[in-house]
Amino acid sequence: MKLDILAFASHPDDGELGCVGTLLAHKSQGKKIGIVDLTRGELGTRGTVETRAQEAADSAAILGLDARENLGLADGFFRNDEEHQRKVIQAIRKYQPEIVLMNAVHDRHPDHGRGSALVSEACFYSGLRQIKTQGPEGEEQAAWRPKAVYHYIQDRMITPDLVVDITPYWEKKVEAVRAFKTQFFSQQSPDSDEPATYISTPEFMRFLEARALEFGHAIGVTYGEGFTRERFIGVRNLFDLI
Numbered sequence: 473m474k475l476d477i478l479a480f481a482s483h484p485d486d487g488e489l490g491c492v493g494t495l496l497a498h499k500s501q502g503k504k505i506g507i508v509d510l511t512r513g514e515l516g517t518r519g520t521v522e523t524r525a526q527e528a529a530d531s532a533a534i535l536g537l538d539a540r541e542n543l544g545l546a547d548g549f550f551r552n553d554e555e556h557q558r559k560v561i562q563a564i565r566k567y568q569p570e571i572v573l574m575n576a577v578h579d580r581h582p583d584h585g586r587g588s589a590l591v592s593e594a595c596f597y598s599g600l601r602q603i604k605t606q607g608p609e610g611e612e613q614a615a616w617r618p619k620a621v622y623h624y625i626q627d628r629m630i631t632p633d634l635v636v637d638i639t640p641y642w643e644k645k646v647e648a649v650r651a652f653k654t655q656f657f658s659q660q661s662p663d664s665d666e667p668a669t670y671i672s673t674p675e676f677m678r679f680l681e682a683r684a685l686e687f688g689h690a691i692g693v694t695y696g697e698g699f700t701r702e703r704f705i706g707v708r709n710l711f712d713l714i
Contacts, residue, residue: 476503478569482587483513484528485652490624491573493638493645493697506539508563511547518666519654531651552590560594562605565613572618580627595621622699632698635687639694
């Protein structure tokens with residue numbers, strides 16, 4: 473299935489935290505959207521591989537994603553090398569997205585910056601026809617390079633190059649985040665017997681909203697998601713920027 477926008481995430485829930493409001497905004501315009509998770513999040517303090525997989529599926533249903541898959545790279549130990557780049561290239565060529573969204577260029581979790589570099593380089597190499605990859609049925613895949621790549625902003629504050637208005641989709645974004653019940657604080661089950669973590673507190677959810685409010689305020693709306701770019705953004709009409 474060809475997608476218009478494909479988001480890559482080092483862990484299941486990275487995409488929910490960083491860019492699903494933007495995905496929903498474009499889905500409302502008739503665009504096809506999807507998420508590829510690089511790892512299963514098996515090093516996470518809370519939950520299991522099985523619960524994370526179910527939560528990712530639940531979130532995908534909430535968001536109405538056109539595609540979601542997990543590449544099964546080793547959480548914490550994947551590398552930006554040929555072996556891993558080829559796996560990402562296969563996903564890019566499979567879905568042929570016009571736009572790719574990916575992790576922050578640097579962040580609190582080392583996997584985020586590493587995943588960002590891995591996907592960024594794979595987006596370039598995916599356009600080289602001399603790099604051969606095979607699809608799910610063993611067929612040779614055609615070269616494909618996304619027209620644009622953007623990095624969503626995660627824990628560490630990075631000044632965005634662009635902000636997307638996600639105000640109409642904020643509640644749906646929060647619902648998708650909360651689908652990861654083992655990871656985040658829930659009003660329905662606040663007394664989890666899982667170990668407490670940085671992201672499992674009520675304060676983290678308030679931080680998530682505060683960041684979205686800050687980005688929204690910067691462009692004169694309520695909620696926003698920020699992104700950094702790898703090259704200059706060009707327009708043919710200044711009114712497209714209003």
